[in-house]
Amino acid sequence: MSTNVGDWLAALSILALYSFLYKENPVYRFAEHLFVGISAGHAIAMAYGNVRDVAVKPMLDGRWVLAFPCLLGILLFARFSKKNSWLARYPVALITGIGTGMALRGIPSSQILAQLNGIFIPLTNISNIILFFGVIGALVYFLFTKEHKGIVGGFASVGKWIMMVSFGATFGTTVFERLSLFIGTLNTVLGDWLGIIK
């Protein structure tokens, strides 16, 4: 069994959280609140580090131009005042504008044109045929200006089934991921703490 305090804390926290699977209990609630508190503390520490390294230190080194974004950042806190909350709109508008602009820089080429290019493939094997008609079907399914009858209805039906398979794949991979997380916690409890797994 481990003599490391960190291993003990990690293993006991995991067991406390998993105790919820039996039933709701105070030990679980304690571990849950502990997690929320530590996460909040960690986020504050990281945010403090960011402001210090990205803004305060460079400003003290003479880069006073950074005072402008810092001022905008401080204005975000105006939302806590009923009287001055309108001041927060300016930094929020700037953040939204910059965020949208940044995303738009890459979306047309990487998420529209490159994806379109990806379906211009030779229909020489079953995989490519499914890919090609699957994309057409999914697009037709979201065509709302034409009633889904005849050929349009057929393609829409193909699109619906392709999307169902995609949702199934997503659900299956989610189960896979949850099991991976469980295996990770077993490694901590049985391996790092109890030393059963070598």
Added chain:
Amino acid sequence: MAAETKGGFVEKLQHVDRRILYLVLAVLVAIPLIWPFTLPLQVSPAVYSLYDHVESLKSGDVVLMSFDYSAGGAPDIHPQVEAIVRHLAKKDGVGLVTVGFFPDGPMFAEKVFWILEEAGKTYGEDFVNLGYRAGGEGAIAMLASDVKAAFQTDFRGNDTSSLPLLQKVKSARDFSLIIEFAGGSPGPPEWIRQVQAVYRVPLAVGISTSMVPANMPFLESGQLISILSGLRGAAEYEVLLGEAGKGSAAMSSQTLGHLVIMVFLIVGNVSYFLTRKNSSRRIS
């Protein structure tokens, strides 16, 4: 009488205490971890692609790894990191720069540096941890355009302009390979938009398993050179590396876990349909 007994058993299956199911699953997943046994594992072409790319790196090349996951996603993603860093440790003269756009990211990077130190590599000359930068997609774009302007100090507090490894890189274009490990957002779409589409650098991702279906189109279109899928991706990489690690050890547990869930699903559905059939018979 027999039909009644059968109906009763089938109905009971509909109401099995969920805690029994949890216990069965936990025991079966734990068994291969305690008494390991190996099951065959097929390596996917995407994993071969990344392995070959790392294998082809030459002395002087620099790799960028972005750690965009938190403790919640680590059991699924971190074994991938360990496998790839073990591979990089074998490559003479290949540098590694790490960064994180999740607050926990740089700490996970620090957890694998012992592999490089054991291989005789030195911090600052062979590997550097830039640390965390808030801002998501905007911060990624900033790093890509000017690494040292985005990070004036590294995670350990060193001035980045004084680190020998960072003299080789100015922008994303100077990296021979970028690997992003992601458990959420920012993730592959942000890296493709801000880095791959702009600088045309080979980009691979190691992502949590549930993110794979949504990101497969990027692999099909050639925007990504590889996708490593969670713990399985790590296990496949370990197979190519010839070194069993955390991924390989977990694969038997995964397989047993999946079999149990499949049995639960089949039994649950069959009993549901039989119960429905019996009740409709009683009504008629």
